[in-house]
Amino acid sequence: MKYGVRNSFKGKVKEIKKGTVMCEVVVEVNPTTTITSVMTLDSLSELGLKVGDEVTALTKAIHVILVKE
Amino acid sequence: MKYGVRNSFKGKVKEIKKGTVMCEVVVEVNPTTTITSVMTLDSLSELGLKVGDEVTALTKAIHVILVKE
Amino acid sequence: MKYGVRNSFKGKVKEIKKGTVMCEVVVEVNPTTTITSVMTLDSLSELGLKVGDEVTALTKAIHVILVKE
Amino acid sequence: MKYGVRNSFKGKVKEIKKGTVMCEVVVEVNPTTTITSVMTLDSLSELGLKVGDEVTALTKAIHVILVKE
Amino acid sequence: MKYGVRNSFKGKVKEIKKGTVMCEVVVEVNPTTTITSVMTLDSLSELGLKVGDEVTALTKAIHVILVKE
Amino acid sequence: MKYGVRNSFKGKVKEIKKGTVMCEVVVEVNPTTTITSVMTLDSLSELGLKVGDEVTALTKAIHVILVKE
Numbered sequence: 554m555k556y557g558v559r560n561s562f563k564g565k566v567k568e569i570k571k572g573t574v575m576c577e578v579v580v581e582v583n584p585t586t587t588i589t590s591v592m593t594l595d596s597l598s599e600l601g602l603k604v605g606d607e608v609t610a611l612t613k614a615i616h617v618i619l620v621k622e
Numbered sequence: 623m624k625y626g627v628r629n630s631f632k633g634k635v636k637e638i639k640k641g642t643v644m645c646e647v648v649v650e651v652n653p654t655t656t657i658t659s660v661m662t663l664d665s666l667s668e669l670g671l672k673v674g675d676e677v678t679a680l681t682k683a684i685h686v687i688l689v690k691e
Numbered sequence: 692m693k694y695g696v697r698n699s700f701k702g703k704v705k706e707i708k709k710g711t712v713m714c715e716v717v718v719e720v721n722p723t724t725t726i727t728s729v730m731t732l733d734s735l736s737e738l739g740l741k742v743g744d745e746v747t748a749l750t751k752a753i754h755v756i757l758v759k760e
Numbered sequence: 761m762k763y764g765v766r767n768s769f770k771g772k773v774k775e776i777k778k779g780t781v782m783c784e785v786v787v788e789v790n791p792t793t794t795i796t797s798v799m800t801l802d803s804l805s806e807l808g809l810k811v812g813d814e815v816t817a818l819t820k821a822i823h824v825i826l827v828k829e
Numbered sequence: 830m831k832y833g834v835r836n837s838f839k840g841k842v843k844e845i846k847k848g849t850v851m852c853e854v855v856v857e858v859n860p861t862t863t864i865t866s867v868m869t870l871d872s873l874s875e876l877g878l879k880v881g882d883e884v885t886a887l888t889k890a891i892h893v894i895l896v897k898e
Numbered sequence: 899m900k901y902g903v904r905n906s907f908k909g910k911v912k913e914i915k916k917g918t919v920m921c922e923v924v925v926e927v928n929p930t931t932t933i934t935s936v937m938t939l940d941s942l943s944e945l946g947l948k949v950g951d952e953v954t955a956l957t958k959a960i961h962v963i964l965v966k967e
Contacts, residue, residue: 641919643779781917
C-alpha cells in the first residue's frame with residue numbers, strides 16, 4: 554500500500570470530539586507530538602475509529618504553509 | 623503570533639527543489655521526521671528561504687486524512 | 692514574520708458563528724469586502740478571537756479556483 | 761449561476777506565469793488588491809485565459825487561515 | 830461558463846445533512862456513483878439547494894490523492 | 899484498508915505529464931469519466947506509477963465545491 558503524498562505519520566488515536574456533521578480526531582504521533590484531523594461523522598463511522606486505534610495521518614505537501622519568524 | 627490551525631511544527635529547511643513555477647521545500651522537524659511543503663517560487667522568494675533557516679510548518683486539521691490499515 | 696502564501700488580507704473580525712466542533716469567522720477587509728474562514732472551535736479558542744480583533748487571513752494560491760463567465 | 765463557496769472576488773487577469781505542468785495567474789480585484797491562483801496548464805487552456813479577461817476567483821472558507829499578530 | 834478545475838461532475842442532490850455550522854451534501858452522479866461535498870450552512874442557503882436539484886461538483890486536481898494497493 | 903474520506907474512485911492510470919517539480923496524472927474511472935491528480939514528482943516516484951496501473955483516487959468532501967447553474 555502506497556500513498557501519493559509527501560507527509561505521512563503513524564500514531565494512535567488519542568481523542569475523538571463529535572459534532573453534528575463533522576468530528577475532530579487527535580492522533581498521538583509520539584509523546585510530544587500530535588496531529589489533528591477533521592472529517593465527517595460518516596467517515597469516522599466507516600473507519601470505525603476508537604481511542605487507541607493505530608492510524609496513519611496523510612497530508613499533501615501543497616497543504617503545508619511555511620512561516621518564517 | 624498565533625495561527626488558527628491545529629497542526630504546527632517547528633523545523634529547519636533541509637532541501638529546496640525549484641521548478642519553473644512551483645518549488646518543494648523539505649523541513650527537518652527532528653532527525654527522523656521531515657515535513658514537505660509545495661509553494662510558488664514567488665512565495666519562496668518572499669520568504670527568502672535558504673537551507674538551514676528555521677521555519678514553522680502549518681496545516682489545517684481539515685487537510686489531514688486518516689487511514690486505518 | 693513572513694508567510695509562504697500568495698494571498699494575505701488584513702481585516703477585523705465582524706462575526707463569529709460557533710457550532711459544536713467547527714466555527715465560522717467573518718472578517719471585514721474593507722466596507723465592501725469580507726473574507727470568511729472555517730476552523731475548529733479549538734483553534735478559535737487558541738487564537739482567543741472576538742469581534743473587533745485585527746487578523747490576517749491567509750490562503751494559498753492553489754486553493755483559488757478561477758471561473759470565466 | 762451560484763457557487764457554494766463563502767469567498768468570491770471579481771477581477772481582471774493581470775499576469776500569467778506558465779511552468780511546465782502548472783501555472784500561476786494573478787487577478788487584479790482593485791488597484792490595491794490582487795488574488796493569485798495556481799492551476800494546471802490544462803485548466804488554463806480550457807479557460808482560454810489571457811491578460812485582461814474578467815474572471816471570478818473562488819475559495820472555500822475552510823481554506824482560509826486566520827493569524828493574530 | 831468555464832471553471833479552472835480538472836474535475837467536474839454533473840449530478841442530482843440526493844441527501845442533505847445539516848449540522849450547526851456545516852452541512853454535508855450527497856450528489857448522485859449515476860446509479861452507482863455519488864460525490865459528497867461539505868460546505869457551510871450559509872453556502873447551502875445561498876445556493877438554495879434541495880434534494881433533486883441539478884448541480885455540478887468541482888474539485889481541483891491538487892486535492893486528489895492517488896493510492897496504489 | 900480504510901480511508902477517512904467521502905470520495906473514493908477506482909481506476910487505471912491513463913496518462914502522466916511530468917513537469918520539473920510537479921506532475922499531473924489522469925485516471926480513467928470508466929470509459930466516460932476521468933479523474934486528474936496533481937502531485938510532486940517525488941510522490942509519483944514513490945508510488946512507482948506507470949500507465950495502466952490500478953489506483954484509487956481519494957478526495958475529502960470538504961474539497962468539493964457545488965455549483966448550481
